[in-house]
Amino acid sequence: MFKLSICFGSACHLRGAYSVLNAFKALIDKYQVQSEIDVEGNFCQGKCTEGVVIKVNDEIITNVAREKVYDIFMEKVLGGERH
Ligand code: FES
Numbered sequence: 001m002f003k004l005s006i007c008f009g010s011a012c013h014l015r016g017a018y019s020v021l022n023a024f025k026a027l028i029d030k031y032q033v034q035s036e037i038d039v040e041g042n043f044c045q046g047k048c049t050e051g052v053v054i055k056v057n058d059e060i061i062t063n064v065a066r067e068k069v070y071d072i073f074m075e076k077v078l079g080g081e082r083h
Helices: 010-015 017-030 065-078
Strands: 002-007 039-040 054-056 060-063
Touching: 002 060, 002 065, 010 017, 017 039, 017 065, 054 065, 060 065
Parallel strands: 002 039
Antiparallel strands: 002 054, 054 060
């Protein structure tokens, strides 16, 4: 089971956290992996200048923008190891 956490602190919110969330949701639907991914929101991760900050399992990924979501999804979720 993958755990995807997206920071919804105010800085990440302003930098497009919802847009990142929606991009992930669209891919999760497209690839029908709803049962394998747990998506949740997080409070500030202390890296506000590097937002949007997400966590895939325990790995923190910074500077995530909507345009990067596809690559992250492919690498970490579909191609990566599964927990
Ligand atoms: S608001 Fe996201 S790291 Fe601070």
